[in-house]
Amino acid sequence: MQVMLAPMEGVVDHLMRDMLSRVGGFDLCVTEFIRVVDQKLPKRVFYRLCPELLNGGLTPAGTPVRVQLLGQSPEYLAENAVRAVELGSHGVDLNFGCPAKTVNKSKGGAVLLKETETLYQILKAVRGAVPAEHIVSAKMRLGFEDKSLAIDNALALQEGGANLLVVHARxxxxxxxxxxxxxxxxxxxEHLHIPVVANGEIWQADDAQNCMAQANTDLIMLGRGALAMPNLAQVVRGHQMPMQWQDVKQLLLDYSGYEIFGDKGRYYPNRIKQWLGYLQRQYSQAEELFNQIRTLRQSDEIVNVLSR
Structure with missing residues (x-):
């Protein structure tokens, strides 16, 4: 069994990756996507989105991190994939699943699932450029508007050279x-010979078991579920019981004082409110706490409420 932490744009940044990997249970973290258009991006862009590259591509807890790229140009995706692994990324991941309208309008993410040949050409270019010892993975949905191309798209990614495929099951x-x-x-x-990772709607240990049974795989990726229950990875492995609210509240407090790779959590007030939105699914106390801090804009004000 392997458990990976999903890339979630604007949510799972390096601070959250650090916190969740400290809680434990993850074999790999994937970054928020780096948008590639028509150039080889400077190193600072990679370091900003993935400061773990300055730490051997590992979170402070030692969990490997893989840079994710999003774009539509085989040539420039290949160039930036090479840069990612040269800087220390543990392989490179390609995003064909982002559903955001702004991303899809600029021909990135899930909209490429309409273009099976483009998927193949991107993977072929990236796999051909990245040294063989580095994994090239891809993340896709079952399709754009329907599932008619799901198998064709997966085959195109495999034939292009993907070593591993993550499928969000919608x-x-x-x-x-x-x-x-x-x-x-x-x-x-049934049609692939590469490993396939199941993703989507895993909130509890039972969900993980049902998912693995229906998907016929023991590889899973957790996203929103890990934000709703911070030790979900440990729970689905059978190593821990669901985290108690008092321990979750301590994580919220710890998050305020994080300083990792020189970053002190500039977006703490907004991120805490966002995180509480996910926690409400598992903890009734999260809604009450959100109501107490929703109008607060300063980190120290929120910390004072948490401390009480």
């Missing part, structure tokens, strides 16, 4: 609405 149109169609991952696996 289309772009389905967004994040339950259910996740885990059985479709099993259908895809």
């Amino acid at each position: 289309t772009k149109t389905e967004g994040y609405r339950p259910p996740a169609y885990w059985d479709w991952i099993a259908k895809i696996r």
Whole structure:
């Protein structure tokens, strides 16, 4: 069994990766996407989104981190993939799953699931450029508007050279609405010989077991579920019981004082409110706490409420 932490744009930054990897249970973290358009990006862009590159590509807890790229140009994605691994990324991941309208309008993310040949050409270019010892993985949804190209797209990514495929078990149109169609991952696996990771709608240990059974894989990726229950990775492994609220509150406090790679958490007030939105799914106390701090804008004010 392997458990990976999903890339979540604007949510799972290096501070959150550090906190969740300290809680433990993750084999790999994937970064928020780096947008590639028509140039080889400077090193500072990679360090900003993935400061773990300055630490051997590891979180402070020692969990490997993989840079994710998003774009539509095979040539420039290949150049930036090479730069990522040269800087210390543990392989490179390609995003074909982002459902955001602004991203899709600029021909990035899930919209490329309409263009099977483009998927193949991107993977072929990236795999051809990145040294063989580094993993090239891809993350896709089951499709854009429907699932008619799910298997063709997965095959194109494999034939292009992907070493591993993560499948979010919904289309772009389905967004994040339950259910996740885990059985479709099993259908895809029947046609592939590379490892396939299941992602989507895993909130509890039972969800993880059902997902792995329906998807016919023991590889899973956790996203929103790990924010709703910070030790979910340990829970699905059977190593811990769900974290108690008092321990979660201490994590919220710890988050305020984080200083990692020179970053003191500039966005703490907004991120804490965002995080509480996810925590409300598992902890009733999170809603009450959110109501207490929702109008506060200063970190020290929020810390005072948490401390009380």
